[in-house]
Amino acid sequence: MPIFRWEQSWNPLRDLEREVDRLIQGVEFSVQGIRMPRQYPAVNIFELDHEYLITAELPGMQAQDLELTIANCVLTLKGHRNPPVIDDGQISEERFRRQERTFGEWQRSISIPDRISESNLSAEFNEGILKIHLPKLEEEQPRQIPVSSGE
């Protein structure tokens, strides 16, 4: 699809037109190529016969600190990961020899297919792995309509 059109274009401008189109499309292409920061948590999504399954790694979370909500085919995962404490107090920075883990609030929304039985969603959290089961809506069975003869 041409994006740029010269008003009242005539032949000598066609090459320019094509060139500008090519440039604009090139720009769009490179914008799509920019790497967006990764969202937390990373999720994997699987399809099974009777359900969709979403898995996420959330080490150090407690089941009660996880909040899952669903509205308008958008599933939202929310939580807060607390850093370790000594005697209920924060560990001072100078005690740390190494700090590679991250803590704090996080939230992620995932679009899900509309043929989901939203009322039958279930989730389990074991060993830092969250699994969300999204059962598929049962397909409506074709209904036979009896035809009686008009006698």
Next chain:
Amino acid sequence: MNREHNNEEPHEIVHPEQYVFTPPIDIYETDEGLVLYADLPGVSVGSLELQVQDNKLTLLGKVEPQIPEGARSLHKEYEVGNFLRSFILSGEIVHSRIEAKLANGVLRIFLPKAPKAEPRRIQVNTG
């Protein structure tokens, strides 16, 4: 809050043994010793091996596949694999009293320091 597992290209479902990850850790020091935390999502008490040999502490967490049989991958952002990391312990750590606890995919290891020996007076006798 990100843990880069691998490159970001989508992958086919592969056997988990093909991936070995270095788990992120925190280490802090207390008066009694060192406390080490490692994020090991998917590792259970039965699938974790902790070993101290000479002055090297090695942790190996095996992770079972999280996907039921017959599942089709629609979207993949992380890979599943085992966790492996080792640490050199300083000489002051008492190996026999190392304690470890695993909860919600986080391992906590306590590495106690040997108590400082009281200075002992050595009697010098004349010959």
